[in-house]
Amino acid sequence: MEETNEISALFKLIDDPDSEVFGAVSTKLLDFGRTIIPNLEHLWETTPDERLQERIENIIHRLHYNDLSEDFRQWNLSGHHDMLVAALLVAKFQCPDLTTAASLVEIEKIRRNIWLELNAYLTPLEQVRIVTGILYSYYGLKGTEINYNEANEFFIHKVLESKRGNQLSDGIIYLILCELLDIPVKAINIPKQFVLAYFKPGYSLEGTTDYISKVEFYIDPSSGMVFTHKDIESYFKRISVPPVHSYFKPLSNKKVIQHLLEETARCFDNEKEFYKKEELMRLADLLD
Structure with missing residues (x-):
């Protein structure tokens, strides 16, 4: 100017x-x-x-x-809440001059590799094994427990660069790929975990609260490991929480991004950067 x-x-x-x-x-x-x-x-x-x-x-x-x-x-x-666009907006909070082209290219490369292996005759488990195999074995994505001292593990462009993220950022990449490939995998609201669920093909949640019956199996996004209903029941027993149906309702893209903003905010819970925590929480509030 x-x-x-x-x-x-x-x-x-x-x-x-x-x-x-x-x-x-x-x-x-x-x-x-x-x-x-x-x-x-x-x-x-x-x-x-x-x-x-x-x-x-x-x-x-x-x-x-x-x-x-x-x-x-x-x-x-917007009518369609594109998760990739929003995840890159979260990254721009820390890196305002970020150019998104490299991240878009990486996502498209992984999507294409998965798409080449998919066909209409695969079972849900076979589909997920292909996604997991390409993402974690071929592409080399690694997953770790959430660590609020590692802010970069929440920003998708950094995760794609380093091929190292946490349960939440890896899960968002997994969800983005499944959405692009029309695979019915959604995040669900399991306490203290970010877990993905493969919903039965053609599932409809209209007029029902019985979300559990719509789920085929569960996926740990930090490794791609598949869990059964029994595994999830055991987890609820271990944490002494009743497995109510609302925990199994698929989260919208908006809710997932809101969760990403809130969790990223916890990386700045210190006196020097507390203003960043407040700003990220205000962004999360915008999505209410």
Whole structure:
């Protein structure tokens, strides 16, 4: 953006010690939108004052966050909640300049490899074994327990780069691929776990609360291992929770992304980055 007299005057006031003045200046700069970011970046590069640099970084972050909030609002209002698009938006929270082309290419490469192995005569278990074999053995995706000290394991572009994610991010990649391939695998709301379920072909949930009977089997997304109904019953006994039907209702894409935002927020539960936790929770609230 061309630096006008107004912008130059505002830049001179960024380091004003009066917090009210700085607040007013920030608001004015935010009104310019993301087009002013290059000017702010140039100012950051040409100032040796660390305190001033920190203030500039804060304004740039807020400009990116405002844009991201609008992107989430638009996604929320869209008719089809594309999980891949939303997972990449979550990644843009941490990496606002992220270009998504590499992630899209990786997902398409995996999808095509799976599609080449599928045919109409395969059983549900055979379908899932192909998805799992390509994703974990051929492609080499690794899964770990959720660790809130490893924020990168929540961001899909980082998971695709490193081929290492956690139960949630791996599960989202698994769900994206199944959705692209019309395989009826959905996330369900099992307590303290992110578990996928293969729903019987042609299943309908209209007028029923008996979701359990619609499930063929379950999948652990951190490894692709398949579980039976008995395995899940044993898990509920172990945690002393009754397996009510609502735990087996398939989660919508919106609910899965909301869960991703809430879990990612827990990575920033410290004094220095607490503002990031609050911002991610506000994004999650947008999807209510």
